Amino acid sequence: MxxxxxxxxxxxxxxxxxxxxxxxxxxxxxxxxxxxxxxxxxxxxxxxxxxxxxxxxxxxxxxxxxxxxxxxxxxxxxxxxxxxxxxxxxxxxxxxxxxxxxxxxxxxxxxxxxxxxxxxxxxxxxxxxxxxxxxxxxxxxxxxxxxxxxxxxxxxxxxxxxxxxxxxxxxxxxxxxYSDAKYIETLGNSIRDGVAALDFEPDLVLTSYHGLPQTYVDAGDPYEYHCHETTRMVSDYLGWPEGKLMVTFQSRFGPTKWLEPATADTLEELPKRGVKKVAILAPAFSADCIETLEEISIGGKEAFMEAGGEQFAYIPCLNDSPxxxxxxxxxxxxxxxxxx
Known part of the structure; x- marks a missing residue:
C-alpha cells in the first residue's frame, strides 16, 4: 500500500x-x-x-x-x-x-x-x-x-x-x-495626494465608513472603535488639526438605529453650517464599488450640491494602485x- x-x-x-x-x-x-x-x-x-x-x-x-x-x-x-x-x-x-x-x-x-x-x-x-x-x-x-x-x-x-x-x-x-502602520501611511498619503490634486481646498474631509446597526456594536462588535481609530491615526499621521477629518457612516438600511452621524444626513446639513467645500473617501472599502461610486460619488454629490454645497470631490479607494x-x-x- x-x-x-x-x-x-x-x-x-x-x-x-x-x-x-x-x-x-x-x-x-x-x-x-x-x-x-x-x-x-x-x-x-x-x-x-x-x-x-x-x-x-x-x-x-x-x-x-x-x-x-x-x-x-x-x-x-x-x-x-x-x-x-x-x-x-x-x-x-x-x-x-x-x-x-x-x-x-x-x-x-x-x-x-x-x-x-x-x-x-x-x-x-x-x-x-x-x-x-x-x-x-x-x-x-x-x-x-x-x-x-x-x-x-x-x-x-x-x-x-x-x-x-x-x-x-x-x-x-x-x-x-485598521491600525497597521503601513495601512495608515498608505491611506494617509492617498488622502493628502487626493486633496492636493483638487482645484479647491476642502473645508472638511469626510471619512465615510459603511454603517452598522447600533445593537451589533452594543453586543461587542469592535467595528465602530476601529473606524474612529483609523481616522484618528490618519489625522495624526497627516498632522492635520482636530476636526479636519470627520467620521460618518453610510448605507443605512431598515428602521433600526444605525451608527451615527449618517453620511447622507451630514452632507445635507454641512452647507447650512457654512461648510461648502468637502472631499470624501471610504476607508472601509479596499476597492471601489456600488457603495462608493454610486452612493457617495454620485448620490452624495447630488445631495450635497442640492443642499447648497459648492465643491465636492470623491477620493478613490486604494484599489490596485502601486x-x-x-x-x-x-x-x-x-x-x-x-x-x-
Whole structure:
C-alpha cells in the first residue's frame, strides 16, 4: 500500500501555498434576477441580519426581494464596467489579485480571489487551490476594520468549505489592519495626494465608513472603535488639526438605529453650517464599488450640491494602485512568515 500511495500524484506533488483574497460580493448582472439572487444570499446571512429567521425570512422573500432588486439594479447600472461587463468590485479585485500574483511570482504561491456572496464562490476557489496542490492557505479578508458582518462572515464561508474537504490545508487568516502602520501611511498619503490634486481646498474631509446597526456594536462588535481609530491615526499621521477629518457612516438600511452621524444626513446639513467645500473617501472599502461610486460619488454629490454645497470631490479607494498593492503585499508576506 505504501508504494502505491507514494506514486499517487496528489501526495507526491510539490506543496504550494495559496493566498486567497476575500471580498464582499457582487451580482453577475444588473437585471432583476441576478440582483435578486445576490441580495437573497447577502441578506440571508445571519451575520448580516441578526433577526430570528422565522421573522426575517417572510419579510425578505415576500417584501424586500420583491422591489429592492429593481432599485439596486438601477444603481449598479450607473457604475457597471461596460468593458468587462462586470461590477467595479469584481474588476478591481481581479486586478488586485493579478498584481499580487506578479509580486509573489517565483515563491510557489497561488494567488486567487473569491466573493462571500456571488461569484467566484469561496468554495469553488478553495477547491481549485486544493487541486493545484495548495497544502497551506492564507485567507485575506480585504476589510481594514473588523466586523462580524464582514471579516467574520468571509472567514465563516471559507471554514464551511473546509469542513467538506477530506484533506484540509493548513489555514491562516489575515487579521483586521485598521491600525497597521503601513495601512495608515498608505491611506494617509492617498488622502493628502487626493486633496492636493483638487482645484479647491476642502473645508472638511469626510471619512465615510459603511454603517452598522447600533445593537451589533452594543453586543461587542469592535467595528465602530476601529473606524474612529483609523481616522484618528490618519489625522495624526497627516498632522492635520482636530476636526479636519470627520467620521460618518453610510448605507443605512431598515428602521433600526444605525451608527451615527449618517453620511447622507451630514452632507445635507454641512452647507447650512457654512461648510461648502468637502472631499470624501471610504476607508472601509479596499476597492471601489456600488457603495462608493454610486452612493457617495454620485448620490452624495447630488445631495450635497442640492443642499447648497459648492465643491465636492470623491477620493478613490486604494484599489490596485502601486501604493495600495505595496501595502497588501507587505501584509501578506508578514502573515506568510515561516511558510515561505
Amino acid at each position: 505504501s508504494s502505491s500511495l507514494s506514486k499517487n500524484p496528489q501526495f507526491a506533488a510539490p506543496q504550494k501555498i495559496g493566498v486567497l483574497l476575500l471580498n464582499l460580493g457582487t451580482p453577475d448582472g444588473t437585471d432583476y434576477w441576478n440582483v435578486r439572487r445576490y441580495l437573497g444570499e447577502f441578506l440571508s446571512d445571519p451575520r448580516v441580519i441578526e433577526s430570528p429567521k422565522w421573522l426575517w425570512w417572510p419579510i425578505l422573500n415576500f417584501g424586500i426581494l420583491s422591489f429592492r432588486p429593481q432599485k439596486a439594479g438601477h444603481a449598479y447600472e450607473q457604475v457597471w464596467d461596460k468593458e468587462f461587463n462586470e461590477s467595479p468590485l469584481r474588476v478591481i479585485t481581479r486586478k488586485q489579485t493579478q498584481a499580487l500574483a506578479q509580486r509573489l511570482e517565483g515563491d510557489g504561491i497561488v494567488v486567487d480571489f473569491a466573493m462571500r456572496y456571488g461569484n467566484p464562490s469561496t468554495k469553488s476557489v478553495l477547491e481549485k487551490m486544493q487541486a493545484a496542490g495548495c497544502k497551506k492557505v492564507l485567507l485575506v479578508p480585504l476589510y481594514p476594520q473588523y466586523s462580524a458582518t464582514t471579516t467574520a462572515t468571509a472567514n465563516d464561508k471559507a471554514f464551511d468549505a473546509l469542513k467538506e474537504m477530506r484533506w484540509q490545508p493548513a489555514v491562516r487568516t489575515l487579521p483586521a489592519y 501604493a495600495g498593492m505595496d501595502m497588501i503585499e507587505a501584509m501578506v508576506r508578514r502573515e506568510l512568515g515561516g511558510w515561505l
